[in-house]
Amino acid sequence: MRKTKFFAVFALLFLLLLCACNSSEVTKINLAEVTRSLFYAPQYVALEKGFFEDEGLEVELQTTWGGDTTMTALLSDGADIALVGSETSIYVYAQDSKDYAINFAQLTQTDGxxxxxxxxxxxxxxxxxxxxxxxxxxxxxxxxxxxxxxxxxxxxxxxxxxxxxxxxxxxxxxxxxxxxxxxxxxxxxxxxxxxxxxxxxxxxxxxxxxxGTVPYTVFMAKQSFLNEDPETITKFTRAIYKAQQWVADNSAEEIAKVIEPYFEDTDLEILTSSIERYKNQDSFATDPILEEAEWSNLKAIMDEAGELPADVPYEDLVNTEFAEDVISN
Structure with a gap:
């Protein structure tokens, strides 16, 4: 009887310990940004305010300096997620890539x-x-x-x-x-x-x-990553949405103070006035949903410049399910 009770208590303690370990699991994400820019203020807010950590994500940020190098990093698994212009996903798709990049969360919605x-x-x-x-x-x-x-x-x-x-x-x-x-x-x-x-x-x-509005800078990941780890993409998108809402609700000065560590060579006054200018023209998206009208505007701009390699349908390269889920919940 005592042995039975002992093993029952031991099993309960083991289960509690296992649950505690699982609850503290951290998922590491390698994030590549196309350049270092205060235009991406909500991303730095998510990092500095701990919104990624709240979701159990450890995000390692690397600046890859250029659309080509950023997409190379993403497609070669040098990065899990990339923050880059959505036009790059069209270029990759037009090259008949088998595992192309999908736009899943928009960060900026105007030219910068x-x-x-x-x-x-x-x-x-x-x-x-x-x-x-x-x-x-x-x-x-x-x-x-x-x-x-x-x-x-x-x-x-x-x-x-x-x-x-x-x-x-x-x-x-x-x-x-x-x-x-x-x-x-x-x-x-x-x-x-x-x-x-x-x-x-x-x-x-x-x-x-x-x-006008255009999906200027977007978080994207390979289709395979979205399929294999939708939970991580949802958590990442939720953290970005929290940051977008925080940026919308706070002054340019408060935002500048938070992201200042990423721009040590820029005066706080300049950071503040620059962020204010972007806020005034609604450059920062207030939610991560990439609308079809914005996608159409992107293609019109690319076509006008003679740079649209293919008329890629919205549903082929844009997935709003994760964004819609975090907003609704």
């Missing part, structure tokens, strides 16, 4: 670049850009495609009506503009605000405001 003029232009109109020396972004990337799209909407053909330069590496564009004879450039924050503060340039327009 601003038109910066070398000289002050308080009476700026888009017609002023015609005939100018314009420093654009790399061919095939979202900034360049959106830039061309907006210019064409204002009757300017970037390839015939401008002295357009597109062969400067992303990291070297600010320096090239500062030292060169270019009259206009496309810049992300906080670089645009830094240039303005230092008198090296003047923000005259926003490409994000001009181009």
């Amino acid at each position: 670049t601003f038109l910066v003029a070398k000289d002050p232009d308080p009476n700026f109109t888009w017609e002023n850009v015609a005939g100018s020396k314009f420093l654009g972004q790399r061919i095939g990337g979202m900034p360049q495609m959106v830039g061309e799209y907006v210019l064409k909407q204002h009757g300017i053909n970037p390839h015939t009506d401008l002295e357009l330069t597109q062969n400067i590496d992303f990291a070297n564009i600010p320096g090239a503009f500062a030292t060169g004879e270019y009259e206009y450039v496309q810049l992300f924050e906080p670089t645009a605000s830094v240039f303005e503060k230092e008198g090296q340039g003047h923000i005259v327009a926003s490409f994000g405001e001009e181009s």
